[in-house]
Amino acid sequence: MQLMRQMTLTTAATVLLAATVPSLVPPTDIGAAVLTQKTTAIAPSEPQPDLNIAGKLDVQMMTADELAKFDAGLQSRIKQLHLPSSSDETAALKIMRGLFDSKQAYYGDVEQATSLLIQAINANHQGLVSGEQVLAARHGRVSTRVLGIALDVVIAASVGGGVGAAAALVRRKGKAAAKRFIQQRVSRKLKAMGLGRAAGYANLATDFALAYSAPGSALARLIDSRDRQRNNGWIELW
Secondary structure, eight states, X not given: OHHHHHHHHHHHHXXXXXXXXXXXXXXXXXXXXXXXXXXXXXXTTSOOOOOOOOSOOOGGGOOHHHHHHHHHXXXXXXXXXXXXXXXHHHHHHHHHHHHTOTTSTXXXXXXXXXXXHHHHHHHHHTTSSOHHHHHOSOSSSEEHHHHHHHHHHHHHHHHTSSHHHHHHHHHHHOHHHHHHHHHHHHHHHHHHTXXXXXXXXXXXXXXXXXXXXXXXXXXXXXXXXXXXXXXXXXXXXX
């Protein structure tokens, strides 16, 4: 009888604790479920950057108009990450902008940008949601989603905008000539940023730009499906 009473009290205390102190239970499933989603395509209604930059992709070399378009496009892509909080989005915007800023030590370094974003998420949530859980189950050191944003910007700047810009380029030049033009631009930009291995997929940029509103994110997922540990949310080419 005494044992039954103790068990009842223990159960009641456990239920009460769970109801009154939910913040003590780490929401580990939330970050993992939200940011390991396979689908990260941008909705057609999202604003697409109409950048058209022939040379090096560097915010230090952009005009005020180009910079405004760059920031708007980058912000729309970060929204598609569905990060746990607005603080995470603000950190991601700053970090991803730095990825294209030659004055930053991690210019063109997607691995370091991934690391910085993990640290920012951890700091914002004080360990309740880990940065690694938010970005994906950790294996490689480059997040597929971070690489996807970088490739989105590179392809948009090479094509001159989103799906409509790619289609207009094909109509103007013909598909074969447009593919060569975009491939060369994408490849040069990626190599200039130290992303030479990703540049090997530049030949697919035109087809992806015609088919997807976020072609870089789709291309990053393709790379993830072909690397050493496939479809795990991380790139194992670096």
